[in-house]
Amino acid sequence: MKLDTRAFAIAAAIVAAALFLICAFFVAVAPEATTRFAGHLIHVDLGGLSRSLTWANFFGGLVCWTFGTAFVGAALAWFYNRLART
Numbered sequence: 001m002k003l004d005t006r007a008f009a010i011a012a013a014i015v016a017a018a019l020f021l022i023c024a025f026f027v028a029v030a031p032e033a034t035t036r037f038a039g040h041l042i043h044v045d046l047g048g049l050s051r052s053l054t055w056a057n058f059f060g061g062l063v064c065w066t067f068g069t070a071f072v073g074a075a076l077a078w079f080y081n082r083l084a085r086t
Helices: 005-029 031-042 055-084
Strands: none
Touching (some): 005 031, 005 055
16 A cells, blocks of 8 residues: 555644644643643653743744644655555
8 A cells, every 4th residue: 555645744734733723722721731731741840841822932833843744744654655665
């Protein structure tokens, strides 16, 4: 089975953007609880970190995560296709 590299990259980007929007919502509504939760996920005490969510941070993060994930998704699909050829 061959993966469509472009479709896979776009799908990964859409999912990453949706997850970023959900995360940003929780940071905006409950920053302390979100920070504690994230700390539990990665086993690190993040209590000393402060979070400020500005519009610039929001849009910059959304763009970086979306395009970064699209790039990684395209690379994964390309690499998978290369390995699947054998």
